[in-house]
Amino acid sequence: MSAVLEADRKPPDLVPPPDREVELERWIRWLAPLTLAILAIGAWDLVVRMNEIPPYILPGPALVLQSLIKDWPTLWPSLLVTLRITAMALAAAIFGGVGLAVLFSLSRWIELSLFPFAVILQVTPIVAVAPLILIYVDNTNLALLTCAWIVAFFPILSNTTLGLNSADHNLRDLFQLYRASRWQQLTLLRMPAAMPYFLGGLRIAGGLSLIGAIVAEFAAGTAGTGSGLAYRILEAGYRLNIPRMFAALILISLTGIVIFLAFTLLQHLVLRRWHESAVKREP
Amino acid sequence: MSAARSSAVPAPDQGGTPLVALRGVAKLFANGTQALADLDLAIGRHEFVSLLGPSGCGKSTALRLIAGLTRVSRGRIEWPQGEGLGDIGFVFQEPTLMPWASVFDNVRLPLRLQGKSRAAVAGEVEAALAMVGLSGFAGAYPRELSGGMKMRVSIARALVTRPKLLLMDEPFAALDEITRFKLNNDLLQLWQQQRWTVVFVTHSVYESVYLSTRVVVMAARPGRVVAEIPVDAPYPREEAFRTSVTYNGFCRDASALLHRAMGE
Numbered sequence: 001m002s003a004v005l006e007a008d009r010k011p012p013d014l015v016p017p018p019d020r021e022v023e024l025e026r027w028i029r030w031l032a033p034l035t036l037a038i039l040a041i042g043a044w045d046l047v048v049r050m051n052e053i054p055p056y057i058l059p060g061p062a063l064v065l066q067s068l069i070k071d072w073p074t075l076w077p078s079l080l081v082t083l084r085i086t087a088m089a090l091a092a093a094i095f096g097g098v099g100l101a102v103l104f105s106l107s108r109w110i111e112l113s114l115f116p117f118a119v120i121l122q123v124t125p126i127v128a129v130a131p132l133i134l135i136y137v138d139n140t141n142l143a144l145l146t147c148a149w150i151v152a153f154f155p156i157l158s159n160t161t162l163g164l165n166s167a168d169h170n171l172r173d174l175f176q177l178y179r180a181s182r183w184q185q186l187t188l189l190r191m192p193a194a195m196p197y198f199l200g201g202l203r204i205a206g207g208l209s210l211i212g213a214i215v216a217e218f219a220a221g222t223a224g225t226g227s228g229l230a231y232r233i234l235e236a237g238y239r240l241n242i243p244r245m246f247a248a249l250i251l252i253s254l255t256g257i258v259i260f261l262a263f264t265l266l267q268h269l270v271l272r273r274w275h276e277s278a279v280k281r282e283p
Numbered sequence: 284m285s286a287a288r289s290s291a292v293p294a295p296d297q298g299g300t301p302l303v304a305l306r307g308v309a310k311l312f313a314n315g316t317q318a319l320a321d322l323d324l325a326i327g328r329h330e331f332v333s334l335l336g337p338s339g340c341g342k343s344t345a346l347r348l349i350a351g352l353t354r355v356s357r358g359r360i361e362w363p364q365g366e367g368l369g370d371i372g373f374v375f376q377e378p379t380l381m382p383w384a385s386v387f388d389n390v391r392l393p394l395r396l397q398g399k400s401r402a403a404v405a406g407e408v409e410a411a412l413a414m415v416g417l418s419g420f421a422g423a424y425p426r427e428l429s430g431g432m433k434m435r436v437s438i439a440r441a442l443v444t445r446p447k448l449l450l451m452d453e454p455f456a457a458l459d460e461i462t463r464f465k466l467n468n469d470l471l472q473l474w475q476q477q478r479w480t481v482v483f484v485t486h487s488v489y490e491s492v493y494l495s496t497r498v499v500v501m502a503a504r505p506g507r508v509v510a511e512i513p514v515d516a517p518y519p520r521e522e523a524f525r526t527s528v529t530y531n532g533f534c535r536d537a538s539a540l541l542h543r544a545m546g547e
Contacts, residue, residue, distance in 0.1 A: 170379040173347075173352050178393050178444075180396045188395070188396075192381065193383075195383065273424050274383045279426065
């Protein structure tokens with residue numbers, strides 16, 4: 001009887017959730033951090049003005065911006081130098097990390113023998129190793145590249161290794177049932193399964209390769225052929241050109257942010273059709 | 284009861300040369316568990332055999348042995364009529380689809396592993412999808428489908444190679460009852476049309492009787508066959524069969540044997 005009653009009753013009209021809330025959240029996402037940044041810069045400006053801090057101790061934001069524009073002809077080529085090292089290190093890290101991970105997945109022997117050394121490379125602070133590398137590697141650019149590579153490749157290696165081993169067991173059985181070759185298993189099953197892990201590693205490695213490049217430039221210091229951003233910071237420091245130090249610092253941060261956002265976007269684009277991490281959910 | 288057998292149904296030749304036979308098969312796992320002890324089981328062509336038993340009775344292991352996914356510890360598995368690549372289709376309890384691939388690419392997988400190009404197999408893939416009622420979903424991704432639809436994709440993938448033998452490991456256990464009944468009916472219909480042989484693992488008495496030409500009751504620790512029930516009821520079996528006296532009689536028998544097998 002109750003079934004009949006239920007059927008007779010008209011369902012209440014469903015009201016779609018108000019778009020305003022969604023819209024608002026989208027704005028807050030941008031507005032909140034932006035407001036905070038403006039406030040912080042304002043406070044910075046105020047502190048510098050009120051206390052009349054000289055620019056060689058702490059320049060105001062206006063002066064930093066001015067310096068960024070004025071020194072652009074110097075800073076821009078340096079940024080390119082740092083970017084080149086970063087990009088090459090990252091490319092080498094992807095190549096080495098993925099290649100090694102694939103080797104590991106093919107041979108347990110290789111994994112057992114090599115993985116500890118990868119860990120040693122990772123846990124030894126690059127600041128401490130960089131001077132040695134600079135001594136033993138004649139070509140400064142190559143030395144910088146090596147340093148940045150050491151820092152960047154581990155997250156890719158460890159994430160990809162984990163990913164390659166995370167393929168569903170039943171799917172592996174299925175591949176075995178149809179007598180798939182090792183190559184087919186690798187390319188059709190293990191690599192796609194590893195993709196989310198690899199992309200996660202890539203996002204970390206992107207930032208790390210920049211850090212690696214900067215640290216290596218610092219270690220190389222003025223002794224190197226150096227003209228990267230870190231070199232500019234050192235140089236400006238010696239000359240007490242603090243506004244330029246800040247300007248260079250801002251460029252480094254912006255580069256890091258752009259790298260992070262680019263890889264986040266890449267991750268989203270690649271995974272949006274299938275992986276839980278990237279699929280949009282109804283709130 | 285043995286009378287009116289529908290002409291649409293291929294007569295199972297249980298007595299003749301079996302399609303596959305397990306002879307004195309034992310399986311001992313590395314951790315010392317004896318999954319199967321001395322299993323004798325012959326599957327005839329066109330049969331629909333259910334392996335019914337409590338968990339731990341080795342019914343899934345028997346299926347994996349037939350599929351060649353694991354090796355026997357003792358005994359042997361015979362294929363008197365020969366066995367070729369793509370002769371076996373396997374359906375797991377989970378849909379086991381590749382989440383990164385479209386429905387089309389998931390169903391295409393077995394043919395792709397045989398080295399056939401995308402263009403060459405498009406027709407076969409479409410046909411397999413049509414068979415399970417999923418034409419028009421080729422471009423969808425697994426996460427966009429319901430549980431029942433995912434299972435249909437999984438079945439289409441198993442059928443795309445036109446296997447002689449379809450192995451199903453509790454394929455509908457995770458589905459709701461309405462979906463399960465629907466898939467039961469669709470599976471039976473396909474089986475009647477296509478003349479493959481099915482070995483179906485389940486722990487549901489009702490499902491096993493509804494589907495099978497023969498129910499094999501197994502017991503656990505160690506896994507072994509304790510009884511066989513030929514389900515001598517005509518096909519096509521439809522919803523009305525679920526409430527018939529015949530059906531209930533077989534269910535009662537199977538249930539009693541199952542309980543005895545579980546030592547109750």
